[in-house]
Amino acid sequence: MKPSAKAGYSRAAFFVVMVSVIYAVIGNTFFQLAYRYSAAIDEAYIVFAVTSAVYALPVIVWFRRRYWYFALFIPVIWVPMLVVTGYLMGLLFPLPEDDLGGGMLLLFVHGLNLGAVIIGVALGLTVNAAIAAWRKFSRD
Template sequence: MKKQVRPSYQRAAFFVVLLSVIYAVIGNTFFQLAYRYSAAIDEAYIVFAITSAVYALPVILCFRRKYWYFALFIPVIWVPMLMITGYLMGAVFPLPEDDYGAGMLLLFIHGLNLAAVILGVALGLTVNAAIAAWRKFSRVQKG
């Protein structure tokens, strides 16, 4: 790999891992909130819409350039990060072992969060593509 290409490659890879960890922590925090407070589960779809938009913002800001496709790895790396952060949060905030409803809640919340991550990445990449197309179209019109 060329020396001048390496920093932007490493930067893009770093942002993929960082965003995956942040999204996993958000998902596990929402699971803990939904487990302890039923009001959080009543508004789950509003949280889904908000988190999808919030997840799109870093993708729009960090993946505009050459390595835009790295953002597609965020949902893939999010899964192991979800397991690691879930284990750590479970050690800090333990749940009772005999509560089987927590497993169903876990599947619902993390399924919803995975959909929000995928939608956020897709939305962010779509906005970036629209911005790039607009800039290119503007240059063609002026030149």
């Protein structure tokens, strides 16, 4: 592999991991918020729509060049990062162990967040494809 290609490859891989960690922290923060305040869960679908749009922004900015397909690995890397950041946040902000509803809330919140990550990545890649097509066809 050429040194210039290796640098771009490493940069794209770094952005995938960094974005996955950021998305996992956002998801775990929303879970902690939803656990403590029921108003957060009442507006969960609005949060879903907003986070989907926000999750598209780093994909639009960082994955528009040669290694655009690395953005497809964000949902895959997001899962282990969610577990790691969830464990760390559980150490910082412990929850009671005898609350079974917390597990159902965890599944609901992280299911919504996974959907938001997938839609955000798809939306970001779609916007990048539209921008690339616009540039290509406006040159002619």
